[in-house]
Amino acid sequence: MATPKKDTLLDWYRQMVLIRRFEERCAELYQQGLIGGFLHLYIGQEATGVGAVAALRENDHVITAYRDHGIALARGLDPKAVMAEMLGKRTGVSGGKGGSMHLADRERHFWGGYGIVGGHLPLAAGIALAAQYEEKDEVVLALMGDGATNIGYFHESLNLSAVWKLPVVWLIENNQYGMGTSVERASGAKELVRRALAYSSEDGSGMKMGPRIDGMDVLAVHDAVSEAIEHARKHGPILIESLTYRLEGHSMGDPQRYRTKEEVESFVESGPIGRFRQVLIDKYKGVESTLDKIDEEALQAVEDAVEFAQNSEDPTYEDLISHVYVD
Amino acid sequence: MADRPITIREALSAALREEMQRDERVFIMGEEVGVWGGTYAVTRGFLDEFGAKRVRDTPIAEMVIAGSAVGAAMAGLRPVAELMTINFAFLALDAIVNHMAKVRYMFNGQFTVPMVIRTTTGGGKQLGATHSHAPEVLFAHFPGMYVAVPGTAYDAKGMLKASIRDDNPVLFVEHSTMLQRRSPVPDDPDFVLPIGKSDIKREGDDVTIVTFGKGLEWSMAAAEQLEKDGIEAEIVDLRWLRPLDLEPVFESFKKTNRCVVVEESLPMFSVGAEVAAQLQNEMFDYMDAPVKRVAAMDNPLPYSREIELMALPDAQKIVAAVKEVV
Ligand SMILES: Cc1ncc(C[n+]2csc(CCOP(=O)(O)OP(=O)(O)O)c2C)c(N)n1
Ligand SMILES: [Mg+2]
Numbered sequence: 134m135a136t137p138k139k140d141t142l143l144d145w146y147r148q149m150v151l152i153r154r155f156e157e158r159c160a161e162l163y164q165q166g167l168i169g170g171f172l173h174l175y176i177g178q179e180a181t182g183v184g185a186v187a188a189l190r191e192n193d194h195v196i197t198a199y200r201d202h203g204i205a206l207a208r209g210l211d212p213k214a215v216m217a218e219m220l221g222k223r224t225g226v227s228g229g230k231g232g233s234m235h236l237a238d239r240e241r242h243f244w245g246g247y248g249i250v251g252g253h254l255p256l257a258a259g260i261a262l263a264a265q266y267e268e269k270d271e272v273v274l275a276l277m278g279d280g281a282t283n284i285g286y287f288h289e290s291l292n293l294s295a296v297w298k299l300p301v302v303w304l305i306e307n308n309q310y311g312m313g314t315s316v317e318r319a320s321g322a323k324e325l326v327r328r329a330l331a332y333s334s335e336d337g338s339g340m341k342m343g344p345r346i347d348g349m350d351v352l353a354v355h356d357a358v359s360e361a362i363e364h365a366r367k368h369g370p371i372l373i374e375s376l377t378y379r380l381e382g383h384s385m386g387d388p389q390r391y392r393t394k395e396e397v398e399s400f401v402e403s404g405p406i407g408r409f410r411q412v413l414i415d416k417y418k419g420v421e422s423t424l425d426k427i428d429e430e431a432l433q434a435v436e437d438a439v440e441f442a443q444n445s446e447d448p449t450y451e452d453l454i455s456h457v458y459v460d
Numbered sequence: 461m462a463d464r465p466i467t468i469r470e471a472l473s474a475a476l477r478e479e480m481q482r483d484e485r486v487f488i489m490g491e492e493v494g495v496w497g498g499t500y501a502v503t504r505g506f507l508d509e510f511g512a513k514r515v516r517d518t519p520i521a522e523m524v525i526a527g528s529a530v531g532a533a534m535a536g537l538r539p540v541a542e543l544m545t546i547n548f549a550f551l552a553l554d555a556i557v558n559h560m561a562k563v564r565y566m567f568n569g570q571f572t573v574p575m576v577i578r579t580t581t582g583g584g585k586q587l588g589a590t591h592s593h594a595p596e597v598l599f600a601h602f603p604g605m606y607v608a609v610p611g612t613a614y615d616a617k618g619m620l621k622a623s624i625r626d627d628n629p630v631l632f633v634e635h636s637t638m639l640q641r642r643s644p645v646p647d648d649p650d651f652v653l654p655i656g657k658s659d660i661k662r663e664g665d666d667v668t669i670v671t672f673g674k675g676l677e678w679s680m681a682a683a684e685q686l687e688k689d690g691i692e693a694e695i696v697d698l699r700w701l702r703p704l705d706l707e708p709v710f711e712s713f714k715k716t717n718r719c720v721v722v723e724e725s726l727p728m729f730s731v732g733a734e735v736a737a738q739l740q741n742e743m744f745d746y747m748d749a750p751v752k753r754v755a756a757m758d759n760p761l762p763y764s765r766e767i768e769l770m771a772l773p774d775a776q777k778i779v780a781a782v783k784e785v786v
Binding site for chain 2: 266
């Protein structure tokens with residue numbers, strides 16, 4: 134796979150830093166009581182989201198679970214409108230009716246974050262079916278957690294996609310835990326990608342078993358997902374697994390009794406952003422000042438987003454009752 | 461064009477065929493809809509006529525049948541997904557309630573979900589407790605979707621066509637023991653009934669019977685018996701549990717001042733409960749007697765014929781309930 138240009142790499146770096154700063158700010162706003170409900174941060178998983186979404190064409194599709202801020206920002210949603218959604222404002226991407234778990238942007242073919250574990254997997258199959266039915270050259274990237282691979286929806290959706298040869302890349306973001314339950318304690322298969330074998334035949338038909346990727350390496354993720362997308366475009370569904378780690382709790386207020394501080398620390402050092410920054414520094418002499426500038430701009434973009442959100446109007450009674458049905 | 465007496469099965473077939481001919485985006489999917497021709501033979505011949513792209517057999521996988529129809533509808537197709545019977549819709553409850561009915565609202569109108577889930581309901585066929593539910597009222601609980609419960613061939617055709625053409629998601633519930641019932645139905649391919657309109661199926665001044673689906677058949681039989689005793693029942697067929705149109709019920713009640721609600725569902729938290737509550741709120745001044753409810757017994761349905769029938773409503777039970785209030 135051709136190495137992306139410098140501008141592209143810097144843009145990925147920008148996205149990863151933006152996501153990190155955005156999430157840190159969300160945590161603060163949550164502590165201040167300005168964000169309500171459940172808040173699931175993407176901290177630690179930035180390389181997976183950014184690398185995977187970057188592999189999509191504009192007319193391809195992406196759908197994910199409730200840990201969706203990173204995917205939304207990587208897909209180019211305006212941080213202002215995303216932050217406004219966090220604060221429940223009518224300028225939010227979902228008009229303040231979805232919240233942190235339910236961001237979407239139809240224009241950008243971002244079909245949403247979904248709060249029911251696995252609930253979006255059949256939707257992904259259906260979106261892919263529509264593309265196939267209308268003979269559009271479009272692929273669906275469906276992200277899910279490791280925990281979602283244990284739910285019935287996973288089995289039914291992957292199997293149907295294999296039977297109908299749907300253009301879907303099923304991407305497991307294996308951050309090692311579903312809430313407090315590790316993969317070892319929840320899944321018969323430790324290498325989750327092996328589940329693809331259940332929907333494939335020896336002659337290579339059905340679901341393709343894709344690679345397990347180093348999900349902390351944005352370049353590796355991008356390469357693997359790009360290949361997977363080409364496979365899906367030409368031949369049908371493929372399952373891939375990105376090995377990553379969530380550096381914060383499952384959601385806010387998680388006492389994290391299921392893992393040690395040392396374990397978390399060990400992943401902080403190999404965190405995706407620091408790693409990628411080093412790659413860029415090694416590759417491009419004197420790039421530090423550019424990276425520093427990107428860091429500052431990300432901070433500013435998040436502050437602008439917060440300001441925009443705080444100055445936005447609350448939804449009204451009209452918003453409460455609109456869009457239940459098509460009028 | 462003249463109306464022709466056809467069965468409910470034929471009416472459903474005709475509605476589906478006409479809508480598939482009219483709009484390329486309409487397709488059907490579900491267990492045994494294609495090669496088999498539909499478990500209830502509604503889609504017999506469709507595979508030959510429309511091909512495998514538009515007549516899609518699925519694995520036995522209710523969650524993804526419903527859920528992928530939601531995704532396909534969001535992405536611009538107009539799926540008609542079939543769940544073999546409503547008993548199996550329980551497996552798809554999340555896809556129906558959390559996704560089919562909610563994605564439009566939750567994402568602030570960004571998505572439209574123009575789809576229909578067809579399914580069959582009802583007991584009385586000696587299939588035991590898991591296969592004999594009539595739980596359509598459960599689904600009527602949720603805003604964001606419609607629930608259709610036709611009781612005649614005329615309604616089945618006009619309502620199914622309306623459901624397919626509408627941009628909102630519809631759970632379309634057919635009664636498995638009524639598919640052979642016959643009534644005159646227009647051939648006109650643009651015969652479409654409005655969504656959410658009840659219908660007076662029989663006029664009378666003495667008591668208002670509110671019902672739907674199979675209850676319509678029992679109520680009509682009861683009305684004939686009551687007529688012999690000089691009691692004229694007015695029968696309001698709800699046709700839709702959501703949107704629920706009680707205006708004709710209120711109008712009728714102003715005249716009869718008495719009401720019996722008839723349904724096959726279980727009695728607790730039922731259509732009867734809803735109608736009774738709304739009547740006492742809206743029509744208190746017109747009330748001459750308590751609202752009576754005839755429903756299935758609050759009990760699972762058994763296999764053995766006699767005791768199964770014992771647990772279900774019938775014309776006699778309706779007659780008895782009416783006689784308590786007139
Ligand atoms: C059907 C369902 N069951 C349970 C939950 C509660 N729940 C929310 S997130 C979660 C863990 C999911 O883990 P995983 O899929 O690995 O995603 P991650 O949170 O790690 O991103 C659970 C059990 C839910 N939202 N939906
Ligand atoms: Mg996880």
